Amino acid sequence: MSITAASPAAIPADHAARLSLRRAALAFVLTAFAAMTVGSLLGPAQALNYANIDIYPALPVASYYQGLSIHGVLNGLVFTTFFNCAVLFYLPARELDVPARTGWVWLCFWVMLAGLALALIAILSNRATVLYTLYAPLEAWWPLYVGLALVVVGSLMLGAETLRMRLAWKRLNPGRVTPLAAYQASVVWILWAFTSIGIVVELVVFLIPWSLGLCQGVDPLITFTLFWYTGHAIVYFWVLPAYLSWYALLPREAGGRLVSDKLGRLTFLLFLLFSVEVGLHHEITAPGIAMFWKMEQMVFTFFVVGPSLLTAFTIAASLEAAGRAHGGRGWLGWLTALPWRDPSVAGQVLALITFIGGGSTGILLASMAINPLLHDTAFIPGHFHITVGTATALTFIAMSYWLVPHLTGRKLFAPKLALASVWLWAAGMMGIGIGLMGQGLLYGTPRRDFISSLPHDPFVHPGLMAVTAIAGVVLLIALLCFLVSTLGTLFSAAAPVALVPRIPFGDAPVDGESRLVLLMDRLGLWTIVSALLIAMVYLPLFWVLFQHYVAVPGNRMW
Amino acid sequence: MSEPETAAPRHLMSRYEWRWIVIALAGLAVFLAMSIGFTMSHPGRLPMTPQVDPVRKILSGPMFSHPGVTRLGPHHYRAVVIARQFSFDPASIKVPAGARVDFYLTSADVVHGFELPDSAVNVELFPGYVAHVSATFRKPGRFLTACNQYCGIGHQAMLGRFEVLSKAAWRKSLTAAAAPAAPAMSGVMAAIGPARIADGKAIFAVSCAGCHQATGQGMPGAFPPLAGTLGEYNGPAGRAVLAHVLLFGMNGPLNAGGKSYNGVMPAWAAQLGDRKIAHVLDYIETAWGNAKALPPSFKPFTAAGIAHDRVPALTPAAVAAEHARLPAR
Numbered sequence: 001m002s003i004t005a006a007s008p009a010a011i012p013a014d015h016a017a018r019l020s021l022r023r024a025a026l027a028f029v030l031t032a033f034a035a036m037t038v039g040s041l042l043g044p045a046q047a048l049n050y051a052n053i054d055i056y057p058a059l060p061v062a063s064y065y066q067g068l069s070i071h072g073v074l075n076g077l078v079f080t081t082f083f084n085c086a087v088l089f090y091l092p093a094r095e096l097d098v099p100a101r102t103g104w105v106w107l108c109f110w111v112m113l114a115g116l117a118l119a120l121i122a123i124l125s126n127r128a129t130v131l132y133t134l135y136a137p138l139e140a141w142w143p144l145y146v147g148l149a150l151v152v153v154g155s156l157m158l159g160a161e162t163l164r165m166r167l168a169w170k171r172l173n174p175g176r177v178t179p180l181a182a183y184q185a186s187v188v189w190i191l192w193a194f195t196s197i198g199i200v201v202e203l204v205v206f207l208i209p210w211s212l213g214l215c216q217g218v219d220p221l222i223t224f225t226l227f228w229y230t231g232h233a234i235v236y237f238w239v240l241p242a243y244l245s246w247y248a249l250l251p252r253e254a255g256g257r258l259v260s261d262k263l264g265r266l267t268f269l270l271f272l273l274f275s276v277e278v279g280l281h282h283e284i285t286a287p288g289i290a291m292f293w294k295m296e297q298m299v300f301t302f303f304v305v306g307p308s309l310l311t312a313f314t315i316a317a318s319l320e321a322a323g324r325a326h327g328g329r330g331w332l333g334w335l336t337a338l339p340w341r342d343p344s345v346a347g348q349v350l351a352l353i354t355f356i357g358g359g360s361t362g363i364l365l366a367s368m369a370i371n372p373l374l375h376d377t378a379f380i381p382g383h384f385h386i387t388v389g390t391a392t393a394l395t396f397i398a399m400s401y402w403l404v405p406h407l408t409g410r411k412l413f414a415p416k417l418a419l420a421s422v423w424l425w426a427a428g429m430m431g432i433g434i435g436l437m438g439q440g441l442l443y444g445t446p447r448r449d450f451i452s453s454l455p456h457d458p459f460v461h462p463g464l465m466a467v468t469a470i471a472g473v474v475l476l477i478a479l480l481c482f483l484v485s486t487l488g489t490l491f492s493a494a495a496p497v498a499l500v501p502r503i504p505f506g507d508a509p510v511d512g513e514s515r516l517v518l519l520m521d522r523l524g525l526w527t528i529v530s531a532l533l534i535a536m537v538y539l540p541l542f543w544v545l546f547q548h549y550v551a552v553p554g555n556r557m558w
Numbered sequence: 559m560s561e562p563e564t565a566a567p568r569h570l571m572s573r574y575e576w577r578w579i580v581i582a583l584a585g586l587a588v589f590l591a592m593s594i595g596f597t598m599s600h601p602g603r604l605p606m607t608p609q610v611d612p613v614r615k616i617l618s619g620p621m622f623s624h625p626g627v628t629r630l631g632p633h634h635y636r637a638v639v640i641a642r643q644f645s646f647d648p649a650s651i652k653v654p655a656g657a658r659v660d661f662y663l664t665s666a667d668v669v670h671g672f673e674l675p676d677s678a679v680n681v682e683l684f685p686g687y688v689a690h691v692s693a694t695f696r697k698p699g700r701f702l703t704a705c706n707q708y709c710g711i712g713h714q715a716m717l718g719r720f721e722v723l724s725k726a727a728w729r730k731s732l733t734a735a736a737a738p739a740a741p742a743m744s745g746v747m748a749a750i751g752p753a754r755i756a757d758g759k760a761i762f763a764v765s766c767a768g769c770h771q772a773t774g775q776g777m778p779g780a781f782p783p784l785a786g787t788l789g790e791y792n793g794p795a796g797r798a799v800l801a802h803v804l805l806f807g808m809n810g811p812l813n814a815g816g817k818s819y820n821g822v823m824p825a826w827a828a829q830l831g832d833r834k835i836a837h838v839l840d841y842i843e844t845a846w847g848n849a850k851a852l853p854p855s856f857k858p859f860t861a862a863g864i865a866h867d868r869v870p871a872l873t874p875a876a877v878a879a880e881h882a883r884l885p886a887r
Contacts, residue, residue, distance in 0.1 A: 287606070313575055550685070550686030
C-alpha cells in the first residue's frame with residue numbers, strides 16, 4: 001500500500017475502543033463475504049444454464065430456481081447490506097473519532113445475523129424458492145420474510161447509531177462542516193431509511209401476516225409496487241458506499257487528491273433527493289398503473305442520472321491528477337501511470353470503467369420507449385452484473401484488500417493473487433454483461449429461466465452463449481483467488497504496526513466558508529425536503545392503487 | 559507521499575466541469591424528450607387496464623370464459639389470453655398479417671409475462687388485473703410467446719406459439735378449422751366411452767398439461783412423463799396410490815422411465831370433484847399409447863371409487879412413501 005501519511009484520526013487515542021470497533025466491523029465484513037461466497041458459487045451454474053449446459057443434477061440444490069433464489073438473496077440483499085453496514089458505520093466512527101456504543105453495534109449485528117439465519121433456513125430447505133424479488137402470490141415460508149425484515153431493521157438500527165455519532169461530533173465542533181466520508185455515510189443512512197420503507201411495509205403489513213395464515217391473500221400489484229419502491233433506490237444503497245470509497249478514499253490510494261470536496265457532497269445530496277421517486281420504471285410493462293405515474297417517475301429517473309455524471313467527471317479528474325503526479329503524460333498516459341499493482345486501486349478503477357457500460361444501459365432501460373423491448377429479458381441480469389456486480393461488488397472486493405488487513409492488523413496475503421482476482425472479476429462480469437445483454441437484446445431470451453432443461457431449445461445462440469459460459473468460469477476462478485488471498489490474510493501472523501494499512505482518508509480541503517457547503521451540511525433540512533418529495537410522488541399513487549385491492553391466494557409451485 | 563503538483567488549476571477544472579455538465583444534461587434532456595414523444599405517439603403499446611377484479615370473477619366473465627382469437631371487423635381482431643402455471647390458453651395464437659390485434663390478457667394464478675420477441679408486445683400479467691395492449695403485425699412469421707417472469711418450477715416450459723399468417727394462409731386456416739373426425743376407439747377405450755375420455759382430456763389440458771405437457775412427456779428434472787410410465791400403478795395397490803397422488807399431491811424425488819425427478823405435485827382434492835378425477839385418470843391411463851399396457855382386467859375409475867380413496871386424507875410425504883413401496887414394473 002502506498003498510504004503512509006497518517007490522517008489525524010488514525011492516531012489511536014483509545015486503543016481498546018478502536019479494537020472493539022475493528023472487531024465489530026470485521027464481523028460485518030466477514031459475514032458479507034461468506035454470503036457472497038455461497039451465493040457466487042452458484043453463479044457459474046447459472047452462466048452455464050444460459051449456454052444450454054445443465055449441471056444442476058450434480059449440485060446440492062433442488063432446482064435451478066432454488067439456486068437462483070440463494071444467489072439473489074445472498075449476493076443482492078445480504079452481501080451488500082452487511083458490507084455497507086461495515087463501511088457506513090466504521091469509516092464515520094473513525095473519521096469523527098467520537099465514541100461509538102459498541103454494545104449497540106453488536107446488537108445490530110446479532111439481529112441481522114439472526115435474520116440471515118432464518119432466511120437461510122427457509123431458502124435452503126426449498127420452502128422459499130421465490131427469488132429475491134419475493135413476487136406475491138408465490139408464497140414463501142414465513143422465516144424468509146421475517147428474516148429479511150430483521151436484516152433491514154438491524155441495519156437501520158446501525159444507521160441510527162451513525163447519525164447519533166454525527167450529531168455528537170456536531171455538538172463538539174459547533175460551526176464546523178462534517179468531514180467528507182462521515183457526511184456521505186450519513187446521507188446514505190438517511191437515504192436507506194427512506195428506501196427501506198417500501199420493503200418493510202411489504203413484509204410487515206402484507207407478506208408476514210399472509211405467510212402466517214392471518215389473511216387469505218395479498219394484492220400482487222400493490223406488493224410488487226412496494227417492492228420496487230425499495231427495489232430501485234436500494235441499488236443506490238448498494239452503490240453509494242462504493243462512490244464513498246471513490247470520492248473519500250480512492251484518490252489518496254491512487255496517490256492524488258479529490259479535485260472537489262464540494263461536488264462529493266452535492267452528488268450524495270442529489271441522490272438523497274431523487275433516488276426513491278423512480279421505482280415505477282421497473283413497472284413500465286405492468287397493468288394497473290396509469291401512464292401518468294409511469295411518465296412522472298421516468299422523468300425523476302433521468303434526474304437521478306445527474307449525480308452519476310458528476311461522479312464520472314470528478315473521479316476521472318481526480319484519477320487523472322493522480323496519474324499525472326505519477327508521471328503520466330498525454331491523453332491517456334495518466335490512466336496507465338496509476339498504481340495498477342495495488343489490487344485495491346486496480347479493482348476500483350476497473351469497477352469504474354466497467355460501470356460506464358452499466359450506467360449507460362441503465363439510462364436505456366429507464367426510457368419508456370425502449371424498456372418494453374428489453375424488459376424481463378436476459379438483458380436485465382446482464383445490465384445489473386455490470387452495475388452491482390462491478391461498481392458495487394468489485395469495489396467492495398478491492399476495498400477489502402486494505403480493509404481486512406487494516407481490521408485484523410495483518411499484511412495482505414498474496415497481493416499478486418489479489419491483483420489477479422480483480423482483473424478476472426472485471427473480465428468475467430463484462431463477459432456476463434455482454435453475453436446476457438446480447439441474448440436479451442438480439443433474441444429476447446427470457447431472464448431467470450431454466451432454459452438448459454428444455455428439450456427443443458428455442459434460445460440457442462452459440463456465440464453469446466459461449467461468452468456467458470466462459471465468463472461464468474472466469475468468475476469462479478476470480479472468486480477462488482479472492483478467497484485464497486482473504487483467508488491467507490486472516491490466518492497469517494500479526495504484522496508490525498507500520499506495515500498494517502491505515503484508512504486512506506483523503507485530504508481535499510473543505511471549503512468551510514462556502515454557503516453552499518454549509519447549507520448542504522444541514523441534513524435535518526434535507527431529510528424533510530426528501531420526505532416531502534417522496535410523499536408527493538408516492539402517496540397519490542398508492543392512494544389510487546388502494547382504491548381496488550385484489551386479494552389473491554398464495555401459491556407454492558416450485 | 560508528495561503533494562500532487564499537477565492537479566489542474568481550479569478555474570480550469572470548473573470550466574471543464576461546467577462544459578461536461580451542460581453537454582451531459584443536454585444529451586439526457588434530448589433522450590428524455592424522445593422517450594416521451596415516442597410513447598405519446600404510440601398509444602396501445604404500454605398496457606392499459608380495463609378491469610380489476612377478483613380472479614374468479616375475471617375468469618368467469620364474458621371475455622375470459624372464451625380465450626382465443628375473434629374477428630371484430632375488417633383488419634381488426636381480438637386475442638384473449640389466460641396465462642397459468644405453466645401454459646398459455648390458447649397455446650397457439652394465429653392472426654392475419656396487416657390486421658390490428660387487440661390483446662386482452664390476464665393471469666389465473668401468479669405473476670407471468672407475455673412477450674412477443676421482435677415486436678413491442680411485452681406485458682406483465684397479474685392475477686386480478688386485465689392488461690390490454692394493441693399491435694399490428696405486418697410481416698408473416700412464427701414467434702414464441704415466452705413467459706419472462708419467474709412463475710414457479712415449470713417457468714422455462716411456459717412457451718406459447720404465435721403465428722402471423724399471410725392473407726392466403728389465413729383464408730386456408732379458416733376453412734380447415736372444421737373439427738377433425740374423432741379417431742376410432744377400441745378395447746378399453748371403447749369400454750370407457752369417448753365422452754368420458756373427452757371430458758378427461760379437457761380437464762387435463764387445463765389442470766395438468768402445464769407441467770406434464772399435452773404430449774404426456776413431462777419436463778426433465780421436474781415433472782415425470784405420463785406416457786409409457788404408468789405401468790407401476792397397474793397392480794392392486796397401485797390404483798389407489800394413483801388416485802392418492804392426484805387427490806393429496808406428492809413431493810420428493812422419484813424415478814420414472816429410468817430418470818429421476820424432483821418436483822412438486824399439487825393436491826387436487828379441493829379443486830376437482832370425484833367424477834372429474836375419475837375421468838382425468840381414465841384419460842391418462844389410455845392416452846399416448848398407455849392403453850396398450852393396461853391389463854385385460856382394467857376397469858374404468860368411478861366417482862364412488864375416488865370418494866372411497868379420499869378417506870383418510872394423506873400428506874404429500876405419506877403419498878410419496880406409499881408410492882416408493884410400489885413394486886417396480
